[in-house]
Each structure stands twice: as structure tokens, then as C-alpha cells.
Amino acid sequence: MDHQFVGIPELTGVPRVAVVIDVMRAFTVAAWAFARGVERIVLASTESEALALKESNSGWLALKDGAPAAGFDAVNSPGLLRSRDFGGRTLVQKTTAGTVGALAVADAPLVLCASFVVAGATARFLRGEESGPVTFVVTGEGGRADEDLACAEYIGRRMGGGEVDPAPYLRRARMSRAAADLAGGLRSGYHPDDVGLCSEIDRFPFAMVARREESLMVLRPVGVPAGPAPAP
Structure with a gap:
């Protein structure tokens, strides 16, 4: 399939199908949050909006990049999130x-x-939807983040239905600048296991679909029947 791989600044028009990639760390964290019991994730445009949504909705929690900050309940680190219990929370x-x-x-x-x-x-999920070509949004480094591009290319190859060796794609992620920055302690809100957790393949059996719900963009997990395991 003739997929498109673009950075956020390169988006023009409205794609028919978009897959937004953030390996290190937003959408690894989101998957872990669902695995730890989160019911839905509301995507906020600013930290102020995130805090306002939390404050106006009883029981909601807020998460941000970087170091812990007043009003936020978690940071954007899978290593720091994986032992939390978020049963039924937003x-x-x-x-x-x-x-x-x-x-x-x-x-x-x-x-x-x-x-x-x-x-x-x-x-x-995309094969089941018979979605056709996909616009992959490579979010890191203005569309140049190799860990995100590697993940996008891997998903694109897997959409073809055959076996795809994940090892070369994971190697690119582990060798990326983002991985080096995390391992070097250059990003706050970091756990030593973050790079390894972001480099695990197919840990969770669900896709994450984002839809508008009233005025909010809401991410929810959607279970997908298991397919053939990737090559070792």
C-alpha cells in the first residue's frame, strides 16, 4: 500500500485514516495506562486545559511531560506508570x-x-477496517524521529498480513536520539526502564482509537483478535 509518512508540520488537509505515532513516550504510556485500568484518555491541547478538565470533572486524573508538577497525578513515563492502579478512571x-x-x-x-x-x-485493526493507505503522523522531531518512523513503517508492513521481523525496527528505536536522551537523563520524569518498555513489541492486544466525544478528543482501547506472532 502507498502509505504516507508525515510530520505534524507537513499535514495538509484532513486524512481519511491517520495513525499518530509517539513511541517515546506518549502512546507507550497511554497503552500502559489502559493496561492499568484507565477507561479513557482525554487528549488536552495545553497543560492549563488538562488541569481545568481535571478540576471540573470529579475523579479525573491529569498527566504531563517532564517533572512532577502541582495538580498533575502522573508523568509521561511507562516505568513510573506501570505499577499504578487506575481502575475505571479518566x-x-x-x-x-x-x-x-x-x-x-x-x-x-x-x-x-x-x-x-x-x-x-x-x-x-486497520486490516479489519480495510482502511487502504494510511497517513502515519510521525510526531517526534518534526517528523524526523527515527523511533516513530520505524514504528510507522513496521505497522505499514504488518498491514500487508505477512510475517515481518520486528528486530530491525526495534533496533532503530533503541538507537534513536530520543532513546539516547532518555538513557542519558536529558528528559525529566524518567525511569531507567523507559527505553526498554518503549521498545517492546506487541505487549498489549488492543488498538487505541481516538474520536471526538462532544467537545473532547478521547482515546479508548479496542480489543483486536490475535493474529500470527511476529518472527523472533
Whole structure:
């Protein structure tokens, strides 16, 4: 299929199907949040909006990039999130790249958010929808983040239905500038396991679909039947 791979600044018009990629770390974190019991994730455009949504909705939680901050309940780190219990809660997420990319394509008829941990399920979901060519939004580094591009290319290949060796794609993620920055402690709100957790393939059996619900852009998990395991 003739998929398109674009950065957020390169988006023109409204794509028919958009898959927004943020491997390190927004949509790895989102997948872990769902695995830890979050019911839905509301994507916020600013930190102020995230806090306002939390304050106006009883029981909601808020998550942001960077170091812990007043009013926020969690930071954008899978290592710091994986032991939390979020059973039945709504989480408001604001990050530097991932949420920005999802909101940029909010008018598309079908929007998915993805990372390596849900890559296989995302590809199977798209095959089931017979979606045709996809616009992959590579959110990091203005569309140049190799970990995001590698994940997008892997999902695109998996959409073809055959076996695809994930190892070269995961290697690119582990060797990316984002991984080096995280491992070097250059990003706050970091756990030493973050790079490894962001480089796991197909950990979760669901895709993450974003849709408008009233005035909000809301991300929810959608279970996808298992397909053939990727090559070791």
C-alpha cells in the first residue's frame, strides 16, 4: 500500500485514516495506562486545559511531560506508570508531541494512536477496517524521529498480513536520539526502564482509537483478535 509518512508540520488537509505515532513516550504510556485500568484518555491541547478538565470533572486524573508538577497525578513515563492502579478512571494527557499530533488530525474519520507495544493490534485493526493507505503522523522531531518512523513503517508492513521481523525496527528505536536522551537523563520524569518498555513489541492486544466525544478528543482501547506472532 502507498502509505504516507508525515510530520505534524507537513499535514495538509484532513486524512481519511491517520495513525499518530509517539513511541517515546506518549502512546507507550497511554497503552500502559489502559493496561492499568484507565477507561479513557482525554487528549488536552495545553497543560492549563488538562488541569481545568481535571478540576471540573470529579475523579479525573491529569498527566504531563517532564517533572512532577502541582495538580498533575502522573508523568509521561511507562516505568513510573506501570505499577499504578487506575481502575475505571479518566486520564487527561498532555505531551509535547503525541497529543499535539492526535489533535492535529482530530477531524479525520478514523484516528489511531500507536507505538510498538500496540503495533500488531493496530495493524490488525486497520486490516479489519480495510482502511487502504494510511497517513502515519510521525510526531517526534518534526517528523524526523527515527523511533516513530520505524514504528510507522513496521505497522505499514504488518498491514500487508505477512510475517515481518520486528528486530530491525526495534533496533532503530533503541538507537534513536530520543532513546539516547532518555538513557542519558536529558528528559525529566524518567525511569531507567523507559527505553526498554518503549521498545517492546506487541505487549498489549488492543488498538487505541481516538474520536471526538462532544467537545473532547478521547482515546479508548479496542480489543483486536490475535493474529500470527511476529518472527523472533
